[in-house]
Amino acid sequence: MLSDTLRRRLLDALGDGALLESPEALAAYAVAATPLFAGAPAAVALPTTTAQVVAIVRACGEAGVGIVPRGSGTNLSAGTIPDRGGLVLCTARMNRILEIDAANWTAEVEPGAVTASLQAAAAAQGLYYPPDPGSQRISTLGGNVAENSGGMRCLKYGVTRDYVMGLEVVLADGSVVQTGGKNVKDVAGYDLTRLFVGSEGTLGIVTRILVRLVPAPQARGTVLACFAGMEEAAAASAAVIAAHVIPAALEFLDRATIAAVESYQPSGLPTDAAAVLLIEQDGHPAQVADDLATIARVCREAGASDLRTATDPAAADRLWAARRAALPALARLGPVLIMEDATVPRSRLADMVRAIDAAARGQGLRFATFGHAGDGNLHPTCPGDARDPALMARIDRAFEEIFAAALALGGTITGEHGVGLAKAGYLPWRLSPETMAAMRAVKRALDPGDLFNPGKIFAAPRPRTGSALHA
Amino acid sequence: MPDAGFSALPYDELLTCIRCGFCLPVCPTYASTGLETASPRGRLALMKAAADGELAATPRFAREMFFCLECRACETACPAGVPFAHIMEATREVLHERGLSPATASPAGAFAMRHLLPNQRRLRRAVSLAATANRLRLPQLGRRLGMVPPILAEQAAALPPAPGPRRLLDRYAPAGAAKARIALFTGCVMDAMFPATHDATARLLARAGAEVTVIPGQTCCGALHDHAGDRAGAVELAKANIAALEASGADLLVHNAGGCGAMLKGYGRLFADAGEGAAWQDRAAALAAASRDASEALAELWPEGDIGQLDADVTLQDSCHLVHAQKVRSAPRALLGRVRGLRVREMAGADSCCGSAGIYNLTNPEDSAQVLDRKMGAVADTGANIVVTANPGCLIQMRWGIVRHRLEGRLRAVHIMDLLDLAVRGEHATPEAGGRTGQA
Numbered sequence A: 001m002l003s004d005t006l007r008r009r010l011l012d013a014l015g016d017g018a019l020l021e022s023p024e025a026l027a028a029y030a031v032a033a034t035p036l037f038a039g040a041p042a043a044v045a046l047p048t049t050t051a052q053v054v055a056i057v058r059a060c061g062e063a064g065v066g067i068v069p070r071g072s073g074t075n076l077s078a079g080t081i082p083d084r085g086g087l088v089l090c091t092a093r094m095n096r097i098l099e100i101d102a103a104n105w106t107a108e109v110e111p112g113a114v115t116a117s118l119q120a121a122a123a124a125q126g127l128y129y130p131p132d133p134g135s136q137r138i139s140t141l142g143g144n145v146a147e148n149s150g151g152m153r154c155l156k157y158g159v160t161r162d163y164v165m166g167l168e169v170v171l172a173d174g175s176v177v178q179t180g181g182k183n184v185k186d187v188a189g190y191d192l193t194r195l196f197v198g199s200e201g202t203l204g205i206v207t208r209i210l211v212r213l214v215p216a217p218q219a220r221g222t223v224l225a226c227f228a229g230m231e232e233a234a235a236a237s238a239a240v241i242a243a244h245v246i247p248a249a250l251e252f253l254d255r256a257t258i259a260a261v262e263s264y265q266p267s268g269l270p271t272d273a274a275a276v277l278l279i280e281q282d283g284h285p286a287q288v289a290d291d292l293a294t295i296a297r298v299c300r301e302a303g304a305s306d307l308r309t310a311t312d313p314a315a316a317d318r319l320w321a322a323r324r325a326a327l328p329a330l331a332r333l334g335p336v337l338i339m340e341d342a343t344v345p346r347s348r349l350a351d352m353v354r355a356i357d358a359a360a361r362g363q364g365l366r367f368a369t370f371g372h373a374g375d376g377n378l379h380p381t382c383p384g385d386a387r388d389p390a391l392m393a394r395i396d397r398a399f400e401e402i403f404a405a406a407l408a409l410g411g412t413i414t415g416e417h418g419v420g421l422a423k424a425g426y427l428p429w430r431l432s433p434e435t436m437a438a439m440r441a442v443k444r445a446l447d448p449g450d451l452f453n454p455g456k457i458f459a460a461p462r463p464r465t466g467s468a469l470h471a
Numbered sequence B: 001m002p003d004a005g006f007s008a009l010p011y012d013e014l015l016t017c018i019r020c021g022f023c024l025p026v027c028p029t030y031a032s033t034g035l036e037t038a039s040p041r042g043r044l045a046l047m048k049a050a051a052d053g054e055l056a057a058t059p060r061f062a063r064e065m066f067f068c069l070e071c072r073a074c075e076t077a078c079p080a081g082v083p084f085a086h087i088m089e090a091t092r093e094v095l096h097e098r099g100l101s102p103a104t105a106s107p108a109g110a111f112a113m114r115h116l117l118p119n120q121r122r123l124r125r126a127v128s129l130a131a132t133a134n135r136l137r138l139p140q141l142g143r144r145l146g147m148v149p150p151i152l153a154e155q156a157a158a159l160p161p162a163p164g165p166r167r168l169l170d171r172y173a174p175a176g177a178a179k180a181r182i183a184l185f186t187g188c189v190m191d192a193m194f195p196a197t198h199d200a201t202a203r204l205l206a207r208a209g210a211e212v213t214v215i216p217g218q219t220c221c222g223a224l225h226d227h228a229g230d231r232a233g234a235v236e237l238a239k240a241n242i243a244a245l246e247a248s249g250a251d252l253l254v255h256n257a258g259g260c261g262a263m264l265k266g267y268g269r270l271f272a273d274a275g276e277g278a279a280w281q282d283r284a285a286a287l288a289a290a291s292r293d294a295s296e297a298l299a300e301l302w303p304e305g306d307i308g309q310l311d312a313d314v315t316l317q318d319s320c321h322l323v324h325a326q327k328v329r330s331a332p333r334a335l336l337g338r339v340r341g342l343r344v345r346e347m348a349g350a351d352s353c354c355g356s357a358g359i360y361n362l363t364n365p366e367d368s369a370q371v372l373d374r375k376m377g378a379v380a381d382t383g384a385n386i387v388v389t390a391n392p393g394c395l396i397q398m399r400w401g402i403v404r405h406r407l408e409g410r411l412r413a414v415h416i417m418d419l420l421d422l423a424v425r426g427e428h429a430t431p432e433a434g435g436r437t438g439q440a
């Protein structure tokens, strides 16, 4: 419950209808996309301007009430769960696209703008905003920036970080800072822009975002290749890159994912295949044709059993249907779907897939894994059921082994979903005590009162239950 | 104080929501408010909290639940296959029992549900009365006297003129041997307000080679009752319809109202939920299996070649219950595509609700107007001069939008069957004809 003083100050700043305290509203904002995490806030604020955000930050700061920033609540690390109560600051009503600058190839948006709407606005001017998280039709740019989200096009185009040129951020004392700008070259001072990218709402509230755009590719085409073994598929993706082709996307589905997809929405994939690769190239039509030929040849040499190439958008779309069906197909296997994003250097892809299978088998589980083969970012998934604590504990242990295995292979615990609450206990596995201390120092310097997203990212290390894999 | 009634909500179905948020961008009430509470994912969280005993059946909870249009766009978008409407209907049933359903709790609403909708003669008389009041400009007078809220006066002004005598034959014969025996479902609102559309539908189907009968004994489908939470009322009507179809010996039951069609196709589930015996469940399932939207039936039966000719720019507003509940998306588009000379302009968000949503525009006029205003913007962007619909509620709502946005004379709303009938009869589209072109 808010104190009367805080409520009055918030209402003064926000006006009617933008401060919610009903039990219904609190129940709705208590949850988000991460399964199993919940916690009701004391209230929800929906500001429309930077000035209102400043007023909220000042009022909450003085009252000592934490603020949990929220965009569309699609993050998969429990980053928007108000597990300690406090105020949810939702940017859904700050969703304007302020400018598409066709001369400088930039766009400026409010943080609540939905990723796909920016992509559409850019496309209308022949420009392109490449970062494409699977949630792009829902996720906000503010959320993308705070999580430094990736997508399928990262291998060639990079992640959100590579497109953010400048930010407007409200700091814990209510001051407003502007970082970066439209200059391609600008080394005036620390690169604060990059500090805020990926900060998961713990350092400030992002209120404006300036991103870089690139010219839209003229053509695109896709190759689908099936393999009898995971090794062959991994070798094929390595060979594509060794042939100096940087595909726009290089995705893979494992045997269990293929089986789930085929039983949900048959798309003609051979169910005896151990892995399917989907490789897309975009760019100048001649270059695309050339690269697709190389990709097909390399895959054939690596032992692809079934090879299909699509050069027109409709045909390519049909090939991608299988990848698009992965999430719906897997989501239907159980009441909840636990999906992680362990990541390894791409040369260790096959090792990592084997480690995932071993960890799952060790717990008597069956995982399905798909993901971004080109950048080693895997999504091991497992259907679960919150009503079965024993099952959930086994899933938890399997994931623990998977993270340990990823680290042993020189990888990381999260490639794109962020730390939030869900991975906080694992972060000290990934980072040295010194690195953790440096990060805490940054947090303390910018947010001494722990006002922003308290409890996220930093937590006591999770004890290792001891597995053969990370010995 | 948790409400024991909510323990009957389908809990397994509630758990199927993985909270991914894929439903957010397609939800009209989320688009107009930006509120999680007004999104499908938020509503599911609320219903789950109610089932868990964390939220009670309060007027505020009811207001959140009835803010939903039940357009079911979220079901189409959902990767996990969450049966949203089914869960929502179970929730509304509890609220109805607590006297918290806006449609059935008011005396007027309850009267309409009990006595008006199931009785075609009475309903027609009420519609004529309303039309007469309109002709005498009573709503405008009432508004000036401060007795009628402006939004209601605007809605009333958009109602179609009195339908005139019902010119519907009992039987429409095909030219040759019948390709199918079709029972035409007439429903309640459709029949009372747009009887000419039934006549057009029947003539088109007959022309396509079917024998069409308007079977006696049929009544309202019960959808409005079910949406309002009155499941018992819905079952009672459903039984009458099942008996009527069985007695007719027809192969197919064809309807031209998306909302009625979704309800008829869902009779199997309704009877299972209501705990009816196996025999009734089988009979309900048989009716559901025989049900077709007129566009589906026509697209299948119409012989090769054009469906008439019409020189006009049209855009299709999907009926939510046709596209999202019945999953019929291509049939109406295919039919329009076969009319020579017709320029069909796809509207952005054509499958997004117009705000009519059963009687939502009456129970939640302001919310409905917000959804409608966005829709009229999308219609305008297409540059079409005819907006085609496949449901009477949408037709009335579009007429309201035309009045509200002062587009009379530039845009009109026409049921797809009337449009096709017009094309077949080779008439030319004239903007004056209003929504009941079948009679023009």
Ligand SMILES: Cc1cc2nc3c(=O)[nH]c(=O)nc-3n(C[C@H](O)[C@H](O)[C@H](O)COP(=O)(O)OP(=O)(O)OC[C@H]3O[C@@H](n4cnc5c(N)ncnc54)[C@H](O)[C@@H]3O)c2cc1C
Pocket (backbone or CB within 6 Å): A032, A033, A068, A069, A070, A071, A072, A073, A074, A075, A076, A079, A080, A091, A111, A132, A133, A134, A135, A138, A139, A140, A141, A142, A143, A144, A145, A146, A147, A148, A149, A150, A151, A152, A200, A201, A202, A204, A205, A206, A207, A327, A416, A417, A420, A453, B019, B020, B021
């Ligand atoms: C089906 C599905 C597929 C996904 N696919 C991908 C994928 O391919 N790649 C990927 O990287 N991620 C993916 N995600 C994860 C998620 O969509 C991304 O993290 C996304 O960027 C979150 O955006 P959001 O608007 O939902 O942010 P939220 O979930 O609302 O918030 C995310 C974080 O950002 C903070 N935040 C939000 N707005 C602000 C702001 N204005 N200022 C400061 N902090 C803020 C929040 O506090 C939180 O910590 C997927 C999620 C789902 C459900």
Ligand code: SF4
Pocket (backbone or CB within 6 Å): B016, B017, B018, B019, B020, B021, B022, B023, B024, B040, B041, B044, B074, B077, B078, B079, B080, B081, B082
């Ligand atoms: S799309 Fe389906 S699973 Fe995802 S949040 Fe909406 S209802 Fe739940």
Ligand code: SF4
Pocket (backbone or CB within 6 Å): B026, B027, B028, B029, B030, B038, B039, B040, B043, B067, B068, B069, B070, B071, B072, B073, B074, B075, B084, B353
């Ligand atoms: S039925 Fe329509 S209004 Fe209701 S939650 Fe689903 S999309 Fe939104």
